[in-house]
Amino acid sequence: MEREEVKSVLESLLFVADGPLTVQRIAEVVDGVDKETLQELLREIQSELEAPSRGLQLVEVAGGYQLRTAKVNADWVKKFLGGRPARMGRATLETLAIIAYRQPITKAEMEAIRGVDVDGVITTLLERNLIRAVARKDVPGRPFLYGTTAEFLQMFNLKDLTELPTLKETDEISLPEISRDVIPLEAAEEAEA
Numbered sequence: 001m002e003r004e005e006v007k008s009v010l011e012s013l014l015f016v017a018d019g020p021l022t023v024q025r026i027a028e029v030v031d032g033v034d035k036e037t038l039q040e041l042l043r044e045i046q047s048e049l050e051a052p053s054r055g056l057q058l059v060e061v062a063g064g065y066q067l068r069t070a071k072v073n074a075d076w077v078k079k080f081l082g083g084r085p086a087r088m089g090r091a092t093l094e095t096l097a098i099i100a101y102r103q104p105i106t107k108a109e110m111e112a113i114r115g116v117d118v119d120g121v122i123t124t125l126l127e128r129n130l131i132r133a134v135a136r137k138d139v140p141g142r143p144f145l146y147g148t149t150a151e152f153l154q155m156f157n158l159k160d161l162t163e164l165p166t167l168k169e170t171d172e173i174s175l176p177e178i179s180r181d182v183i184p185l186e187a188a189e190e191a192e193a
């Protein structure tokens with residue numbers, strides 16, 4: 001197969017995939033093309049899609065490659081799809097952060113860190129497929145150990161867990177100040193319900 005034919009096949013596979021495609025998976029489908037050539041072609045596609053006039057991007061996320069809409073078109077895509085984006089409350093985000101940084105971790109260890117029960121939050125995170133039970137701890141009761149999933153990496157646009165910000169980096173992030181006249185998001189959502 002010619003290079004341009006392989007690029008065409010890659011674009012089609014990336015378009016129909018329901019998640020990130022690994023080079024290994026692509027190599028299983030595209031016979032006779034080595035992984036190095038596939039990676040080179042993926043980088044070419046990625047470079048071609050970086051032009052400001054393009055509506056798609058090829059991003060490396062969750063150990064694979066995925067087509068995503070360009071950030072400049074986000075408002076149009078949201079308008080087309082309708083509805084509000086999925087949101088997470090503070091408790092959910094805090095628990096997810098604990099799992100991401102301390103995995104594998106038990107429910108009891110999470111509760112010790114947060115100081116509150118996390119049963120409901122764990123259920124929510126499992127339903128959203130952002131975490132999973134990865135094993136059982138070898139202690140009495142054999143509690144589940146939880147870790148993050150590929151969907152977690154996708155949601156936060158991470159190639160792998162090494163891209164999580166360090167604690168020092170999170171301290172340096174400056175969040176915008178909220179005016180006292182503004183209703184906090186949680187209160188606004190409760191008022192709508």
